[in-house]
Structure formats: structure tokens, C-alpha cells
Amino acid sequence: MNRVSVALCVLIVVGGAFLLAALNLGTAAGSPLHVPPYVVSLVGKYLCYAILALAVDLVWGFAGILSLGHAAFFAIGGYAMGMYLMRQIGGRGVYGNAVLPDFMVFLNWKELPWYWHGFENPMFASVMVLAVPGVLALLFGWLAFRSRVSGVYLSIITQALTYALLLAFFRNDMGFGGNNGLTDFKEIFSFPLQADATRDGLLVASAIALAASLLLAYGIVTSRFGKVLIAVRDAESRTRFIGYRPEQYKLWVWVLSAVMAGIGGALYVPQVGIINPSEFSPANSIEAVIWVAVGGRGTLVGAVLGAVLVSAGKTWLTGALPEVWLFALGALFIFVTLLLPTGILGALRRRDRAPAPLPAVEPAQ
Amino acid sequence: MTRPHDDTLLYLDNVTVTFDGFRALNALSLVMERGEMRAVIGPNGAGKTTMMDVITGKTRPDQGEVIFGRGTDLTRLDEPDIAALGIGRKFQKPTVFEPHTVWDNFLLALSGDRRPRFTLWARETDEERERIEALLATTRLSELRERRAGDLSHGQKQWLEIGMLLAQDPLLLLVDEPVAGMTDAETAQTAELLREINRSHSVVVVEHDMDFVRALDVKVTVLHEGSVLSEGSIDHVSADPKVIEVYLGR
Numbered sequence: 254m255n256r257v258s259v260a261l262c263v264l265i266v267v268g269g270a271f272l273l274a275a276l277n278l279g280t281a282a283g284s285p286l287h288v289p290p291y292v293v294s295l296v297g298k299y300l301c302y303a304i305l306a307l308a309v310d311l312v313w314g315f316a317g318i319l320s321l322g323h324a325a326f327f328a329i330g331g332y333a334m335g336m337y338l339m340r341q342i343g344g345r346g347v348y349g350n351a352v353l354p355d356f357m358v359f360l361n362w363k364e365l366p367w368y369w370h371g372f373e374n375p376m377f378a379s380v381m382v383l384a385v386p387g388v389l390a391l392l393f394g395w396l397a398f399r400s401r402v403s404g405v406y407l408s409i410i411t412q413a414l415t416y417a418l419l420l421a422f423f424r425n426d427m428g429f430g431g432n433n434g435l436t437d438f439k440e441i442f443s444f445p446l447q448a449d450a451t452r453d454g455l456l457v458a459s460a461i462a463l464a465a466s467l468l469l470a471y472g473i474v475t476s477r478f479g480k481v482l483i484a485v486r487d488a489e490s491r492t493r494f495i496g497y498r499p500e501q502y503k504l505w506v507w508v509l510s511a512v513m514a515g516i517g518g519a520l521y522v523p524q525v526g527i528i529n530p531s532e533f534s535p536a537n538s539i540e541a542v543i544w545v546a547v548g549g550r551g552t553l554v555g556a557v558l559g560a561v562l563v564s565a566g567k568t569w570l571t572g573a574l575p576e577v578w579l580f581a582l583g584a585l586f587i588f589v590t591l592l593l594p595t596g597i598l599g600a601l602r603r604r605d606r607a608p609a610p611l612p613a614v615e616p617a618q
Numbered sequence: 619m620t621r622p623h624d625d626t627l628l629y630l631d632n633v634t635v636t637f638d639g640f641r642a643l644n645a646l647s648l649v650m651e652r653g654e655m656r657a658v659i660g661p662n663g664a665g666k667t668t669m670m671d672v673i674t675g676k677t678r679p680d681q682g683e684v685i686f687g688r689g690t691d692l693t694r695l696d697e698p699d700i701a702a703l704g705i706g707r708k709f710q711k712p713t714v715f716e717p718h719t720v721w722d723n724f725l726l727a728l729s730g731d732r733r734p735r736f737t738l739w740a741r742e743t744d745e746e747r748e749r750i751e752a753l754l755a756t757t758r759l760s761e762l763r764e765r766r767a768g769d770l771s772h773g774q775k776q777w778l779e780i781g782m783l784l785a786q787d788p789l790l791l792l793v794d795e796p797v798a799g800m801t802d803a804e805t806a807q808t809a810e811l812l813r814e815i816n817r818s819h820s821v822v823v824v825e826h827d828m829d830f831v832r833a834l835d836v837k838v839t840v841l842h843e844g845s846v847l848s849e850g851s852i853d854h855v856s857a858d859p860k861v862i863e864v865y866l867g868r
Contacts, residue, residue, distance in 0.1 A: 476739070
């Protein structure tokens with residue numbers, strides 16, 4: 254982990270986002286320098302994935318918690334944002350109901366369920382984006398870490414968690430739009446979502462959120478807290494005999510990671526224009542783990558790199574040869590596991606650092 | 619067996635631990651004085667490691683009392699609580715924090731606030747630096763302070779781990795097979811290090827190496843099948859017919 258790569262990554266992410274936004278707004282559609290709006294949204298989407306990857310790396314790379322359900326926190330953050338965006342539609346929906354979103358009118362609901370109240374307020378919705386994934390993670394983590402559930406067992410439970418949420422959100426009577434999810438958004442904070450400037454703004458916001466998450470994560474893993482965390486990852490019972498409580502450390506970083514994933518999801522939804530239960534599908538969480546493995550587990554910057562590279566590859570391949578994508582992803586995972594176990598960044602770093610020679614001399618008698 | 623008095627540091631009475639019907643400890647009783655160094659020997663399966671597990675809270679006994687200092691019941695506490703009370707443990711296989719430097723290993727082991735809300739903001743203080751320097755000197759690792767702990771030799775890892783125990787500033791150190799796999803020179807140095815440590819700490823050493831135990835020159839407890847077979851000086855126990863039978867009769 255070094256300062257330089259983190260600084261470089263922050264610079265590229267934020268600088269790149271501003272550059273793309275400027276080229277989108279400041280050039281005419283025919284100009285060779287023009288960046289079309291779909292590229293802006295696409296890059297914005299990648300940056301949100303990178304926030305999720307960062308969240309996964311924080312728990313997997315530094316605390317040894319392999320979460321196979323992290324996309325659940327991403328999706329929940331997304332739903333919280335989606336609920337706000339739904340309420341913003343107001344009377345402009347297909348059914349013209351000023352209070353009820355279209356799907357509720359369609360289901361013959363007469364009034365707004367209690368948990369939808371407050372989401373018309375952007376401040377409230379923003380707090381929920383952080384709070385709901387955070388509280389769910391707190392509850393889940395408290396139970397799991399206190400009972401010393403770890404390793405494969407924990408991974409399986411996280412997978413079960415996201416699968417359970419997938420099934421729950423598919424149900425119409427949950428009140429989240431069933432399998433169609435939430436969509437047809439009109440505006441965010443009163444800015445029209447279809448406008449280029451709004452899309453540029455969201456791209457820049459995603460870049461800033463990613464940069465802030467990266468700096469925060471870097472600050473944490475290089476602090477003494479982070480050193481304890483790494484110790485817990487590699488020798489959990491030893492930390493206990495020294496007097497640390499690994500479950501507290503894991504819970505802190507787990508909740509933080511969930512909140513981070515939630516922020517990623519909240520920025521993702523307005524840029525793709527829809528949130529539906531498929532975001533909870535286990536494959537999404539596994540894909541996030543692959544991003545981190547490809548980029549380099551425990552490197553933070555690698556997670557960002559992996560998320561962007563693999564997602565860009567996915568965009569290209571699903572366009573060119575749609576049926577090949579899943580095979581390619583599987584092959585990539587096998588390739589990385591066998592030949593690049595420390596990921597792209599790990600491989601780059603190993604080249605710089607010559608192995609430290611062992612001392613040949615015995616200490617003097 | 620006498621009740622604990624003021625000079626008693628550790629008091630085990632009638633402690634039994636059963637794993638699936640196997641009695642790892644069988645009505646074990648043991649008393650240690652403050653400032654004492656005790657060597658615990660015994661054949662494989664005699665219950666040495668289980669005894670350490672019970673003292674450090676890893677294993678709960680089925681019955682019996684485990685009292686530390688003036689009446690603290692260790693059977694009610696878990697590992698971090700017991701560590702906070704002042705009992706440190708070194709494992710048979712050296713377990714140091716491999717990706718961290720020697721310096722950081724000591725830093726994490728230094729006694730102090732262990733809560734996340736403290737470590738998140740903690741900065742190295744001058745006092746901490748001085749303590750680490752002293753530990754580096756004691757364990758002869760000063761030159762290797764920036765070295766990754768994972769890159770140390772086996773003997774150096776053992777010392778690092780003993781040093782980390784000292785960093786916790788415990789009242790009692792439990793040291794499991796400290797010289798396993800060490801060269802003769804390292805073994806002699808380790809005996810010296812433990813004697814040095816014993817000047818200010820109580821120590822329990824579990825060891826197979828009889829020469830090493832002889833070099834320590836302390837009271838010896840021989841365990842066999844989960845209970846105490848014999849106790850006394852090394853010459854006393856090695857002359858005990860029961861001990862001879864257990865060690866040679868197999």
C-alpha cells in the first residue's frame with residue numbers, strides 16, 4: 254500500500270471525471286473531442302462499482318472477511334435512493350397519482366406504506382442511504398462475529414443474506430415494485446435526470462465519493478486500527494490473547510464497508526435509471542469479489558482498477574459476444590487465482606520490491 | 619491443597635477437562651507463587667497445552683477452580699479479559715503478525731487501550747517508542763526493527779513473540795515450547811532471556827527439552843494423563859520412580 258498509488262488514483266478518478274464532464278458539456282455533438290452522454294453515464298456506473306469494490310476490499314483484503322453478499326448493501330443504498338426518486342415523480346406518473354408511485358396504483362393500494370414516508374425529503378433519503386445498509390450490517394455483523402462465525406461459513410451466510418433479500422424484493426407486497434423495481438425517474442434534487450448537465454454532475458459526484466472513500470479507507474488501513482485489523486486477518490486468535498477483541502474490529506469495518514457500498518448503490522441508481530431485485534442476485538456479489546481479486550486484494554487501488562477494467566470488459570463483451578461473458582468471467586477468475594494470486598497491483602508491486610535477504614549471522618553470544 | 623494466600627499468583631484446584639470422553643485434564647491441581655518460574659514437563663497428551671488453554675480462557679473446564687491473584691475466577695472470563703488481567707501466552711508454533719514489521723508487532727503488543735475507538739486515532743508516543751526500543755534490545759532484534767516479521771528466522775520469531783509477551787507487561791507469562799526447533803546457541807540464549815524476564819515476571823514454561831529445563835534450574839511439575847505426577851527440583855523429579863516409569867516405560 255503506498256501513498257503514491259493512492260494519490261495517483263484519486264487524481265485520475267477526479268481529474269478524469271471533470272475532464273469527461275467538460276468534454277461532454279463544452280464541445281458540440283459533431284466535434285471529435287465530444288464525449289457522448291452515454292459514455293458519461295457508463296463511466297459513472299463504473300465508478301459506483303469501484304466504490305463497491307473498495308468496500309469489498311476493505312473487509313476481504315484487510316479483515317479477511319470474504320463477503321459473497323456485498324451487493325446487497327449496494328442494492329439497499331440504491332433502493333433508498335430509488336424511493337426518493339420515485340417520490341420526486343409526483344403527479345407525472347402514468348396514473349397521475351400525486352402521492353402513490355405507479356406500481357402502487359396498479360396494485361390498487363390506497364395509501365403509502367409507512368416505510369415510504371419521509372423519502373420525499375432528500376435529506377431524509379440521504380440519511381437512509383447510509384443508515385439502512387449500516388443498521389443491517391450492524392445487526393448481521395454483531396450476530397455473526399460475536400458467535401465467531403468466520404471463513405467459509407460466514408461467506409455462505411452473506412450469500413444467503415443477499416439471496417433472501419432478492420426473494421423478498423421480488424414480492425409485490427413488499428412495496429418496492431416487485432420484479433420491475435423502481436424506475437421512470439424524472440429528476441434528482443429538482444435537476445432533470447435526462448439532462449446532460451445532471452449526468453455530468455452525477456459522474457463528478459461519483460468520482461468525488463470514490464476518491465473520498467479511497468482516502469478514508471487508506472487512512473483507516475494505515476492507522477493503528479488498520480494494523481490490528483491486518484493482525485486479526487492473519488492471526489485472529491493471537492490478537493485475542495494479546496487482549497484485542499477481533500469481533501469489535503470486524504464489526505466496525507464491516508459496518509463502514511456496508512455504508513460505503515450503500516453510497517455506491519445510491520449514486521448508481523440515478524445514472525442507470527432503474528433499481529430492481531436483480532441487483533441482489535448472488536452473481537453480482539461474486540462479480541464484485543472478482544473485481545477485487547483481479548485488481549489485487551488488500552491494495553485498495555487495485556480494487557478500483559479491477560472494478561473499472563472488468564466492468565469495461567463486460568460492457569464490451571456483452572455487446573460483442575453476449576453469450577460468452579459468463580465463461581469469460583469464470584476463466585478470468587481461474588486465471589487470476591492460478592497465475593496472478595496477488596492481482597494486477599500485487600504483481601506490479603512484487604517487481605519493485607526485491608525480497609529482503611535473511612540475516613546469516615547469529616546474534617553475538 | 620491450601621487455599622490461595624497473598625503470595626499465590628495462580629491457583630488451580632481439581633480442574634477437569636473432557637473432550638468427547640477423553641480426560642485431557644484429570645483433577646489437576648497446581649499452585650504458583652508470585653515471581654516464580656515453573657517448568658512443566660510431561661509426555662505428549664499429558665495435558666500441558668490444555669492447561670494453558672484453561673488458564674487463558676480458550677477452554678472452559680468441566681469442573682474445578684482456576685483463581686488468579688487475589689480471587690479472580692478465570693473460568694468466567696474470555697481471552698481478551700484474561701489478557702487484560704495480565705496473563706500473556708506464547709504459542710508452541712511462533713505466531714507473530716507476519717506482514718507487519720518487528721517494530722509494529724511490538725507496537726500492537728504494548729499494553730494500552732485495545733478498543734477500536736482508541737486505535738483508530740492513536741499516534742505513536744515517545745513513551746511507546748522508548749518501550750519498543752527497550753524490547754528490541756532485550757530480544758536482540760534492534761537491527762531488524764524494519765524487517766517484516768514473516769521474514770525472520772525461526773529463532774528470531776520465537777524471540778519476537780516472547781518480546782511481544784513482555785510488551786503486554788503481564789504478571790504471568792505462559793510460554794509453550796520456546797526452544798522447539800532452535801539451535802543449541804539459540805536455546806542457551808533463550809534460557810538466559812527467560813531468566814532475565816523472570817526477574818520481574820512470573821513464568822510458566824512448558825518444554826520437552828530436558829537439557830533446557832535443567833538449564834533453567836527451577837521447580838518442575840511433571841504432568842501425566844491430565845494430573846500432576848511429581849513436583850520438585852529437576853533432580854528430585856528425575857529420580858522419582860513414577861516419572862522414570864512414565865518416561866522410560868513407554
